[in-house]
Amino acid sequence: MSSWAPRPSRIILFVLVLGATSVFYLLIFSPELLSSASFLRDDDDVPVKKSSSKIVPGSKGVPGRGADVVKRDAVVAAFKHAWSAYERDAMGADEYHPLTHRGENLSPSTPNTSNGIGYTIADSLDTMYLMGGPLTPYYTRARSWVADSLSFNQTGEFSTFETTIRVLGGLLAIYHLSGDDIYRIKAEDLGDRLLGAFETKSGLPYPSINLMTGKGVPDHYSPSRASTAEATTVQLEFRYLAEITGKEKFWRKAEGAMRVAREHVPVNGRYVVPIYMDLGGGGFSGGEVRLGSRGDSYYEYLLKQYLQTNNTEPAYKEMYEQAMQSVHDHLVKQTPKRNMTYIAELFTRVVGQGKVDWTLSSKQDHLVCFFAGSLMLGATTTQLRPGVSHASIPPDLTNELTEEGRRDWETGRELMDTCMRTHETKTGLAPEIAQFGENEGGEGGEREWWIKRLHGSSYDARYMLRCVLSLPSPLLSSFSPRFSPLRYLIVNRPETVESLFIAYRLTHDLKYRTHAWDIFSAIEKYCKIPGGGYATVEDVDELPVRLDDKQETFFLSETLKYLFLTFEDEGRVSLKDYVFNTEGHPMPIFPPSITPQFP
Template sequence: MSSNTLPYSTKTFTTITPTFLHDPSFRYVISHILFTKNVKSEFMACSTGKFLALLMFCGLTYLMLTHASPIHSITNHVSSVVSSEVGDKSIINGSFGFKRLLRKPPRLPPRLITREVNSTNKSIAKSNKKSKWTSRRKSVRKAFIHAWSGYKNYAMGYDELMPLSRRGVNGLGGLGATVVDALDSAMIMKLHDVVFEAGSWIEKHLPERILRKGQVNLFETTIRVVGGLLSAYHLSNSNPTYKGPTPSVYLETAKKLADRLLTAFTSSPTAIPFSDVVLHDHTAHAAPDGLSSTSEASTLQLEFNYLSFLTGEQKYSVEAMKVLEHMKILPKVEGLVPIYISPSSGEFSGANIRLGSRGDSYYEYLIKVWLQQRQSNLTYLHDMYVEAMKGVKHLLVKKSKPNGLVFVGELPYGVDGGFSPKMDHLVCFLPGTLALGATKGITKAKAMEEDLLTFEDLENLKLAEDLAKTCFEMYAVTSTGLAPEIAYFNSEGYSEEGLDGGNKTSEYIHDIVIKHADRHNLLRPETVESLFILYRITEDSKYREWGWSIFKAFEKYTKVDSCGYSSLDDVTMLPPRRRDKMETFFLGETLKYLYLLFSESNLIPLTEFVFNTEAHPIPIIAEK
C-alpha cells in the first residue's frame, strides 16, 4: 500500500494531538475523530477506513458504558473512599459513564519539574550551610570579645595578659603590643566598641611611649606594632564609620616608630640590621652573641615598603630591601639558608637549616614581598622562592611510619650532617605559603580554568594539602585536640615509643612523637593560617571543619572563664595544666584567621592583600 492510500497520516496527528492533550474526554475524541472534515475526507477514503471507524466507534461506546472515567484511574485512592456513597449509586442509576464524561476533569495541582525541585533543594542546602558558618563565625567573635575584655580589665596598656594572675606583663618593650595587635582584628569583626577603646588608647598613649621606652626587638616591634598600625590605617580609611581617632593617627604613629627603628639599619656596618633598638636614645646594637636571626632580618620588608608607599619617603623601603638584595648573592644550599646571619660580616653563620624558629618567615616573605611588589619587577625574589621550595622538597620533606604523614624535617648540622625528623608548629605556615605561591591568591578552579598553573605549581599545591593534613593531625593526635609546640615523626632511621599524644583513637598515634619538653601550646596561629588560605584557594570545606575542631579545643581547654585564654603546659594530659599567658598573637592572628576561615571569601581577599607574618593585612601595591 502506498503512502497515499494509508488510512491515517501525519497531518491527521497534527490536527488531533494538541487539542486532545488539553481535553482528553471520550466525548470530544469521538466527535473530533468522526466529524472533523479533514478526518472524514481522508479516513473514509477507503473501505478499510470505514471499517476501522465503525470498529473504533463501537469500542469507545462500550468503554463509556462499562468503565469509569480516566479520572478514576488517576485518583483511585480518592474514589475508593467515596465509592460507597457516590460510585455505587451512579452505577445503579445507569448514569455512571455519561455523567462522568460530561463533567470536566478537576484541575490537578501544578507539579514541579525535576530541575526546579533540585534547584529548590540546593538553595535550602546552601542557606543551611551559610547559616552554620555564620553561627561559627559569631562564636569566634564572641571568643575575641572574651579575650579582649579580660585584657582590657586587667592588663590594658601592657604587652600581654596573664589570665590566671589577672595582671599584665611587658615582654615586648612596653608598647602595649596586644592593643595594636588586636585592633585590625576588631575592625574586621566590626567590633566598634573595641576599635574605639584600642584606637583611643593608641592616640593617647603610644606616641609618648615610643619617645621614652627602652630596648625593643626590631623584628617583633615591626611585625606587631608597625604592621598593626599600617593595617589599621588602611582599614579605617576604607571604612570611616569606625569610632576612634582619624586614620592619620595610625599612620603618623607608625612613621614615628619606624623612624627610630631605622637606626638598626643605619647603625650596622652591613646590609643586615642589628636585632635590637633603644627607642629613647636612637641607638641600636646586636644581640649578645653578635648574630641576628635570618628570619628576623628578612621579615621587615612588607611593612617598610608599604610605609614608603603611603608617605612617599623611600628611606624605609630602601633600607629594608637592601637585606633581601644582599641575601640574594650569599651562598645557599639548594635555595635553603642557615638560621643565623651576622650583621658585622654580612655572612650566614653556622649550618643549621630549618623552616621552624629563626628560619620560617624568610621563605614566607620571599613570595609575599614579590606579590606585594609585582609591578616592580622584583623577579629575583620569585626566583629565590622557587629555588628554595625545590630545596625543601628535595632535602627536607619525608614521610612518617607507619602511615605516611608528609612532614618537613631539619638539617641541624647542614646538608652534610644528619637529618632530624623534628617539625615545629611554626612550620605549619608553609602549607598556606605554598598554596599562595602556586595560585597567587586566586582559586585553584579559576587558575586551572585559565591554564595558569605549571606542573610545579600543582606539585606545590599537593604538598601544601599534604602538609596541612599533617599539621591538623598534630592537633588530633593529642588528648586535648591541641598541637604541641614541637613534634617528631617516626620515620626511616628514627623511632621512639611511649611518647604519643594521648589520643588512642587517632590513626596516627604511632607516627607522631611528642617529647616531654615540647608538649606546651602557646595558642599559635600557623595551622589555622594555612587552613584559611587553603580553604580560600581550594574551596574544600574540610579545612573549615578542621578549623572548627581546633577552635572548639581552644574553647574547651584554654578559656579562662574569668579572664581571657591561657597557654597550656601539656596538651597530652587531661585536664591540661595552664601556663598563665595569653600571647598577643592569639587576638592578632589565631582568632582573626579563624574568623576569616568561617567568613565569605570577599572579606580581605587574597588577590588584594598579603598578610604580614603577624596576620596584619597589607594591601598589594597596585601599579600607579
C-alpha cells in the first residue's frame, strides 16, 4: 500500500479546482435540473395503479404458472418509456442523462455523443428482442445503428471489464437469439481489440484498454493491480466468442486468467479471496475480502463457467464448492433479534509489532444480493445427490440435494429475505449499502439494519468516494446535487431482481413475483421521469425524493429484463438452457468444441 500522505497545500489546491469545476457545472446545468418537474417529487406524484393479475397457462411441455400478462406488459411499457427517451435525445451515446435530456460517452476521447461504442445500445438489444411486439420498430432502428455506425476503432481508455460484460456480452447474446451475423462480426472485432488487455506478466487483464491500438492500460492510481472480480469476470463472454468463431485464442486468454486465480488459492487458509490481484505475480493482494464490489462476480462466474460448458469442467465445480464452504465458515452471519442472514466482510488490521489480524464488518453491499439466487441455482445444479439427474421445482431438499446443497439453498433463501427487508424504506427501494445490527447511536433498532450517514447525509456511492472522501461534506453539496459526495444509491441496481427471477423459476413461489412487482412499482413511482427515462434516487429513506441525472445502462439490460422474465412464461430463456452473464445477457449452455485446458 502507498505511504503517500497529502500535504495541506495539495488539499487546498484540490479543493479550489474541484470547487471551480462544481460552480461551472452548476451554472451550465443547474437551470435545467431545477426546472425539471421530476427533480423533486413527493410520495403522491406519479401514482402506481394496482392491477389484477392475468395468468396465462405455461407453454406446451413447460411446467410452471405461465405468464402474468398484465405485469409483464407493464414492464415492457417501462422499457419503452426508458428507451424512447434515450433514442430521442441521445441515440448512439454510451449513456443517458434523463433530466437534462442529453447523452454522454464513457470515454473522454469520444466527445461526439452520437458515436460511442454502444454501451446503451448493445446492452439493450437482447431485452428488446425478447420483449418483441411493440418494441420491434425500436429494435430494428437499433440494429441499423449497430450495422452502420458502431465502430470500435476509437482511441482512449475503455474499461476492459465493462466493455466485455456490456458491449461484447450484449452482442453475443443478441447474436445467439437472432442469428443475425452482423452481431458476430462486431463481436469478433471487439474481441480482437480486447485481447491486448491480457498482455501482462501474469496473464491477468489490464483494467483498461485502448481499442484503437489494442494496448492494455494500467490503473493510474494502482498500476500493479487489478480487481479480482474484473480479472475473473470476462470468461463467459470470451469462451462463447471462441465457440462461435472457432478461434481458440479467445478461450485461452480468458482461461489463463482463471489458471492464475487457481494457483493462488487458498489465501491465508481461506477460499474467499481479497478483492485485488497482482498483475505481475498474479497473487491476491489487499486487505479486504467481500462478496460486494470488486469481489462479487468472481464467485458468480465460478459457478457459471461450470454450467456454461454443460458441467464438463469439474475444476470450476471444485473451486466453487471450496469457496461456498469458506463463505459459510467465515462470512455468513445473522442478526441477533430477527435472525436476518447477511454476508459480512473481512478487513485486515494491525494488532502490534507488525502483525496483521482480520476483523469482521457487518457492512453488506447491495451487490451481494446476487448471491441469494446464485446459491439457490448452485444448490440445484452442482449439489445433487448421486442418482439424481435434476432437481424438482421446488427441490426436494431431503431426497434430491446433498447436505451442502441444503445448506446453500437455505442460506440463499434466507439472504433473499434479508435483501427484501432492506427495501423497508420510505420509498420501498433498497440502499446501495446496508449496515447490520445497531450503531453507537442506537440506529437500526428493531429493523436491525441501518444506513451509514456522514454529516447527516446519505453515504456516497463507492466510485464517488474514491475522489472526494476526504473533503468535508458541506463543501460540494452546497454547489450542486450532481456533485454531492454523499450520494450512495443507484436505485436501478439489478442484483435483487436477478435473485428474485432465479428464486421464482426454481420454486414457482408467487411471493417472489410479488416482491418483484413491489420493486417495479417503487421504481415507477419514484424514478420515472414524465418526459421520458428513469433517474437515480439519491436517498431511499427521504421524501420527497431527489433525483440524480443518470439512467444506468444496466437498468435496460438487467433490471427490466429480469423483471420481464419473472412475469413471462418460463419457456422463455430457460435456466436449463442458459446462464446469464453478470450484465444479464443470456449465454447458451453448450458442449465445447474447443478442448479446455483448465486448470
